[in-house]
Amino acid sequence: KILNEKRDKLEFSKVVCGYPLSIFFIVVNEFCERFSYYGMRAVLVLYFKYFLRWDDDLATSIYHTFVALCYLTPILGAIVADSWLGKFKTIIYLSIVYAVGQVAMAVSAIHDITDSDRDGTPDSMTFHIVLSMVGLFLIALGTGGIKPCVAAFGGDQFGEHQDRQRRTFFSVFYLCINGGSLLSTIITPVLRAQECGIYSKQKCYSLAFGVPAALMVVALVVFIIGSGMYYKAEPQGNIMLDVCKCIGFAIKNRYRHRSKQYPKRQHWMDWAEEKYDKLLIAQIKMVLKVLFLYIPLPMFWTLFDQKGSRWTLQATTMDGNFGALVIQPDQMQTVNPILILTLVPIMDSLIYPLIKKCGLNFTPLKRMTVGMLLAAIAFVCAALVQIQIDKTLPTFPSTSQSQLKLLNMGSNSVTVKLPGNDALILPAAQVYPFINNCNTKFTNLLPETNDLTSKPQEGNNAIRFVNGMKTAVNVSTAAADFGLIEPFYYSNYSQIKNGKATFTLRSGSQSCEYSTNFGFGSSYTFFIHSTLVFGSNCQDSVTAVEDIKPNSVHMALQIPQYFFITAGEVMFSVTGLEFSYSQAPSNMKAVLQAGWLFTVAIGNFIVLIVAELAKIPKQWAEYVLFASLLVAVCVIFSIMAYFYTYIDPTEIEAQFKKKINEDDEDDKSKPGKAEVEMVKRDSIKCHDEYDKATQTKM
Numbered sequence: 261k262i263l264n265e266k267r268d269k270l271e272f273s274k275v276v277c278g279y280p281l282s283i284f285f286i287v288v289n290e291f292c293e294r295f296s297y298y299g300m301r302a303v304l305v306l307y308f309k310y311f312l313r314w315d316d317d318l319a320t321s322i323y324h325t326f327v328a329l330c331y332l333t334p335i336l337g338a339i340v341a342d343s344w345l346g347k348f349k350t351i352i353y354l355s356i357v358y359a360v361g362q363v364a365m366a367v368s369a370i371h372d373i374t375d376s377d378r379d380g381t382p383d384s385m386t387f388h389i390v391l392s393m394v395g396l397f398l399i400a401l402g403t404g405g406i407k408p409c410v411a412a413f414g415g416d417q418f419g420e421h422q423d424r425q426r427r428t429f430f431s432v433f434y435l436c437i438n439g440g441s442l443l444s445t446i447i448t449p450v451l452r453a454q455e456c457g458i459y460s461k462q463k464c465y466s467l468a469f470g471v472p473a474a475l476m477v478v479a480l481v482v483f484i485i486g487s488g489m490y491y492k493a494e495p496q497g498n499i500m501l502d503v504c505k506c507i508g509f510a511i512k513n514r515y516r517h518r519s520k521q522y523p524k525r526q527h528w529m530d531w532a533e534e535k536y537d538k539l540l541i542a543q544i545k546m547v548l549k550v551l552f553l554y555i556p557l558p559m560f561w562t563l564f565d566q567k568g569s570r571w572t573l574q575a576t577t578m579d580g581n582f583g584a585l586v587i588q589p590d591q592m593q594t595v596n597p598i599l600i601l602t603l604v605p606i607m608d609s610l611i612y613p614l615i616k617k618c619g620l621n622f623t624p625l626k627r628m629t630v631g632m633l634l635a636a637i638a639f640v641c642a643a644l645v646q647i648q649i650d651k652t653l654p655t656f657p658s659t660s661q662s663q664l665k666l667l668n669m670g671s672n673s674v675t676v677k678l679p680g681n682d683a684l685i686l687p688a689a690q691v692y693p694f695i696n697n698c699n700t701k702f703t704n705l706l707p708e709t710n711d712l713t714s715k716p717q718e719g720n721n722a723i724r725f726v727n728g729m730k731t732a733v734n735v736s737t738a739a740a741d742f743g744l745i746e747p748f749y750y751s752n753y754s755q756i757k758n759g760k761a762t763f764t765l766r767s768g769s770q771s772c773e774y775s776t777n778f779g780f781g782s783s784y785t786f787f788i789h790s791t792l793v794f795g796s797n798c799q800d801s802v803t804a805v806e807d808i809k810p811n812s813v814h815m816a817l818q819i820p821q822y823f824f825i826t827a828g829e830v831m832f833s834v835t836g837l838e839f840s841y842s843q844a845p846s847n848m849k850a851v852l853q854a855g856w857l858f859t860v861a862i863g864n865f866i867v868l869i870v871a872e873l874a875k876i877p878k879q880w881a882e883y884v885l886f887a888s889l890l891v892a893v894c895v896i897f898s899i900m901a902y903f904y905t906y907i908d909p910t911e912i913e914a915q916f917k918k919k920i921n922e923d924d925e926d927d928k929s930k931p932g933k934a935e936v937e938m939v940k941r942d943s944i945k946c947h948d949e950y951d952k953a954t955q956t957k958m
């Protein structure tokens with residue numbers, strides 16, 4: 261009946277180029293929803309840090325918890341959809357929850373609401389924190405809840421013989437995910453950088469959250485507009501409860517019949533046959549088989565997710581100057597969605613057909629295996645890049661060493677003799693770095709300063725000034741204030757972004773300007789000569805002394821690793837999405853999508869744990885370790901995949917239903933037949949049918 265209903269609905273639905281028109285509304289919905297999700301995520305940590313004034317640790321912990329929650333809630337959404345409301349209604353209701361959450365975030369970022377003294381900072385931080393946490397919870401519920409439903413609902417719109425179209429749909433669906441995320445990760449940081457406010461102008465987080473909120477409303481409206489065109493499969497009772505009860509009964513029954521006198525059954529789920537419908541048992545077997553196959557998959561996501569953390573950190577030690585374009589370390593991440601947008605069409609229209617032409621059967625599980633291997637290669641590339649970077653890093657003192665820097669503030673060179681070392685000639689306005697064991701005693705040297713012990717963070721440049729004049733000098737730029745520097749004294753380090761910086765040097769009412777260009781990750785001590793004359797050009801009276809060289813390994817070297825991880829993602833993730841749909845029984849499509857997304861959540865958790873536990877001193881070695889782990893997991897997966905037999909759930913379900921109908925007829929004509937015999941016979945027949953429908957291996 262259900263199949264006929266679907267056939268009727270699809271027969272009368274509008275078709276464009278062989279695709280149901282309803283698909284258009286679903287992919288546009290996904291585009292807007294992913295814009296909303298990734299756009300909000302792009303500014304979330306900065307909102308925590310600069311608006312809520314949380315420290316780095318709290319901000320990153322809450323951020324990662326939120327992301328992990330977003331991939332856990334799909335289970336909830338899938339259960340609601342498959343057991344209760346159906347996918348269509350679940351998407352509508354949870355999208356409303358999602359949009360409310362986004363609006364709550366936007367409102368929580370309006371500083372004027374609690375800024376009663378109008379000084380530009382919120383007076384009741386509790387209000388903003390509570391509202392934003394409620395908002396984030398609703399968003400996690402909404403985005404995670406609808407995610408498995410939208411993908412599965414899209415798959416439902418295709419008929420039995422539209423396998424090719426359905427595969428293309430999942431590719432286009434993935435393109436929309438990445439198109440939306442790419443646009444929003446470019447746009448929302450720009451919106452955040454605007455200034456807005458009623459009483460005082462502040463960074464506009466409310467706009468950066470408001471636009472994603474608006475896009476979520478658009479996503480909902482677009483989805484509702486398509487309402488009349490969708491095929492809406494109704495849920496067939498509380499399927500999850502039935503599944504749990506059936507599994508529970510099979511385990512109990514198997515335990516009760518553990519003695520050798522009872523004949524073995526083909527599968528442990530067959531022990532539920534006494535009480536449960538054979539169709540349900542077959543459907544549970546299908547789901548369990550796929551879920552078992554998913555066990556090694558989180559490892560892929562563990563590597564994939566590190567491009568947002570470890571790889572971005574790696575980029576901070578690299579040079580992002582691309583000529584006319586200067587790329588910030590975190591902007592490198594946009595290479596992933598950009599590559600997705602190019603690689604998905606190339607794979608679909610060129611690579612896969614080419615492989616097919618060569619006579620190779622590149623099955624979904626083979627694609628996923630190759631995808632994992634490509635991700636491992638990406639990490640080998642990352643290790644090679646890291647080795648290049650390490651060669652350019654300065655030598656910092658170890659824990660048993662100390663570092664001394666000598667700066668000659670005079671205008672002539674001086675000879676310096678340090679205990680246990682040869683005399684050295686130190687030219688004017690130059691620094692000599694000196695590393696020695698901690699127990700060396702130095703006397704009569706410059707006042708103690710805290711020097712850098714690592715490269716400046718986030719690709720910034722660490723800058724300090726030393727005043728060689730007899731008067732105090734105030735130094736500032738648009739981005740940093742070095743304060744008043746006493747004669748023959750130094751300022752603290754300040755972080756300056758790459759590009760041109762103009763420093764204003766001021767003494768009383770007199771000032772002059774000094775400009776210079778910075779690369780990424782350098783450190784300089786600017787020495788102000790005693791000869792500086794205010795009111796004139798002070799360009800020649802300041803000497804830049806390089807403490808740490810700017811990053812010299814170019815960020816373009818990260819492109820191969822991004823290429824491999826993205827090519828891996830296309831083979832692994834796009835295929836996995838479609839595989840999860842095609843191998844799921846009709847009443848558990850969303851559940852299996854949620855199972856797939858659950859592997860992403862576990863991958864995220866592993867990253868969190870690894871970040872805490874990984875104590876490998878060399879970063880390149882850690883990359884190699886992850887690559888090796890993934891290769892090992894990949895071998896296990898390929899063995900598991902080899903034993904997996906593809907099924908056509910629709911066909912199996914149809915055969916089971918036919919069999920049940922026939923048996924009903926039989927029952928009516930032969931009342932009182934020995935039931936046990938019949939169950940046994942049916943069980944054998946159904947197994948044969950199940951086996952016939954599951955012929956293709958990996």
Ligand SMILES: CC(C)C[C@H](N)C(=O)N1CCC[C@H]1C(=O)O
Nearest residue numbers: 298437438441442596597600860
């Ligand atoms: C991290 C990118 C912006 C998006 C990524 N390429 C992607 O499409 N996904 C990562 C997790 C699954 C999937 C998604 O659904 O967002």
